[in-house]
Ligand code: ADP
């Protein structure tokens with residue numbers, strides 16, 4: 246059984262103008278993402294990639310279709326169950342979304358505090374994460390004192406704090422220069438290999454898919470127009 250299954254998922258937003266037609270952001274998408282995959286979703290701006298991620302994270306409901314995680318339909322879960330589900334899904338963002346008023350340590354600890362973990366456990370967990378992302382010496386720094394690559398490493402550590410099985414990376418390297426991008430991609434590869442975390446990589450950059458993902462879906466105007474192994478999809482005539 247796939248870890249994440251999308252069955253004929255559609256997301257419509259109300260028409261932008263009165264009496265107009267609804268905007269179809271995600272249009273009848275079916276996908277299967279296996280445990281341990283690094284799965285890329287590529288497409289131009291406006292293709293529906295971010296909307297798809299919000300649906301998988303249950304931040305928004307799908308209009309129609311089913312989304313199964315571990316065989317369980319998440320489209321019908323009550324809010325309390327959804328919160329539990331989200332603890333099992335980490336997210337990283339293009340603009341890092343760090344709390345500027347909290348230190349690196351405070352940022353990484355945040356999801357553990359929300360999950361009401363005991364203080365002692367939080368301390369040792371954060372130390373482990375700092376070491377994993379190579380930022381032990383920056384534990385007491387504030388985000389504004391960090392480079393872009395360092396900020397994203399904090400983002401990754403925070404996303405991993407609750408031990409999620411799934412990591413959603415939405416344009417996670419799009420604000421970084423090429424060298425820093427490679428550094429962050431190498432770290433994501435380790436997240437997948439060492440922790441077995443399934444990673445969904447949303448990007449408009451082919452290079453990111455080719456250096457990180459093993460499978461890919463190509464989105465265009467809400468639809469998945471092609472999907473399969475990265476090598477096969479990109480070598481098709
Ligand atoms: P991508 O991530 O590929 O750039 P998005 O998922 O952000 O694409 O957007 C897909 C389409 O849905 C776009 O036309 C966008 O304007 C529209 N859209 C996204 N979010 C909303 C929203 N909250 N309300 C209305 N329209 C939206």
Ligand code: ADP
Pocket residue numbers: 336342343344355356403404
């Ligand atoms: P504050 O504690 O200042 O009210 P917010 O709740 O407004 O902070 O969140 C600030 C930013 O951090 C938002 O963009 C939000 O999406 C992001 N954020 C909050 N919690 C997490 C988390 N666990 N993982 C990743 N980003 C998060």
